[in-house]
Amino acid sequence: MKKILLGTVALAALSVSLPAFAADLPARAPAYTKAPAMMAPAYDWSGFYIGANGGGGWSHDCYTGSATLAPEGCHDASGGVIGGQIGYRWQMASLVFGVEAQGDWADLKGSNVSLVNAAITNQTKTDALGFFTGQIGYSFSNMLWYVKGGAAVADNTYTGLVNTTGLAQDQATQTRWGGVIGTGIEYGFAPNWSVALEYNHAFLGTDTINLTTPAGVLSRTDNISQGVDIVTARINYRFGGPVLAKY
Numbered sequence: 001m002k003k004i005l006l007g008t009v010a011l012a013a014l015s016v017s018l019p020a021f022a023a024d025l026p027a028r029a030p031a032y033t034k035a036p037a038m039m040a041p042a043y044d045w046s047g048f049y050i051g052a053n054g055g056g057g058w059s060h061d062c063y064t065g066s067a068t069l070a071p072e073g074c075h076d077a078s079g080g081v082i083g084g085q086i087g088y089r090w091q092m093a094s095l096v097f098g099v100e101a102q103g104d105w106a107d108l109k110g111s112n113v114s115l116v117n118a119a120i121t122n123q124t125k126t127d128a129l130g131f132f133t134g135q136i137g138y139s140f141s142n143m144l145w146y147v148k149g150g151a152a153v154a155d156n157t158y159t160g161l162v163n164t165t166g167l168a169q170d171q172a173t174q175t176r177w178g179g180v181i182g183t184g185i186e187y188g189f190a191p192n193w194s195v196a197l198e199y200n201h202a203f204l205g206t207d208t209i210n211l212t213t214p215a216g217v218l219s220r221t222d223n224i225s226q227g228v229d230i231v232t233a234r235i236n237y238r239f240g241g242p243v244l245a246k247y
Contacts, residue, residue: 043142043188046091047240053198054082055232059108059154061124066208066221070116077110077124081230089135089238096144098135104128106154108228113163120169121161128155129228131180131200142188152180152202158209158224170211170219176226178204184234192238202228 083104137146184198
C-alpha cells in the first residue's frame with residue numbers, strides 16, 4: 001500500500017513538471033512554404049492577322065464536247081502561286097476558331113492534244129485563286145493544327161492552239177466559283193509571329209464554256225471540269241495580345 005501511494009505521488013509530480021518544462025522550450029520555427037511553380041507560358045492565338053504565302057499548285061482539267069459529249073482528254077496545269085491572307089481567330093480553351101480570306105497570283109499551265117481534233121491542243125491557264133473560309137483548330141500551346149472550308153474562286157483562260165502554228169484558234173476566259181477544303185499546321189515562334197504549312201483542294205466542278213475565234217465568232221462549246229490542289233508555306237503576323245503566363 002505504501003509503494004502504491006509513493007508511486008501515485010511521483011506520477012502526480014511528474015505531470016505537474018512536464019507543462020512547465022515544455023513552456024521553457026524555444027518556440028518552434030514556422031514551416032517553410034514553397035512558392036507555386038510557374039507553368040509554361042500558354043500561347044494565345046486570338047486576334048487579327050495578316051500574312052504572305054507561296055508554293056505550288058496543280059489544276060486537273062478535262063474537256064468534253066458539249067454537243068457530241070465526245071471526250072477531248074484531260075491535262076494537269078501546274079506551276080507556282082504567291083499571295084497573301086488576312087483573317088481573325090478567337091480561342092476557347094484549346095479550341096481555335098477563325099475566318100480568313102486568301103488571294104494568290106497563279107501561273108498554272110497545262111495542255112493536251114484534243115482527242116476529237118488532233119490538229120488542236122487544248123490549253124488551260126489559271127491566273128489567280130481565292131479562298132474565303134472558316135476554320136476550326138486545336139492548340140497545343142504554340143502549335144496549332146486546323147482544318148478549313150468555304151468558297152473558292154479561280155480565274156481561267158481556255159485556249160485551242162493550232163499545232164502547226166502555235167496560234168490561238170479559239171479562246172475563252174472565265175471566273176469560276178466552287179468550294180474548298182484544307183488543313184494546315186502552324187507554329188508560333190514569337191508572341192505575334194507564326195509560320196505554317198497548308199494544303200487546299202478546290203472543287204470547281206464542270207462548266208459549259210463557249211470558245212470564240214479572235215474575231216469573236218463562236219468556234220465551239222465544251223464542258224470543262226476543274227479541280228485544283230495547292231500547297232503553300234505561310235508566315236503570319238498577329239495583332240493579338242502577348243503570350244500569357246499561367247500558374
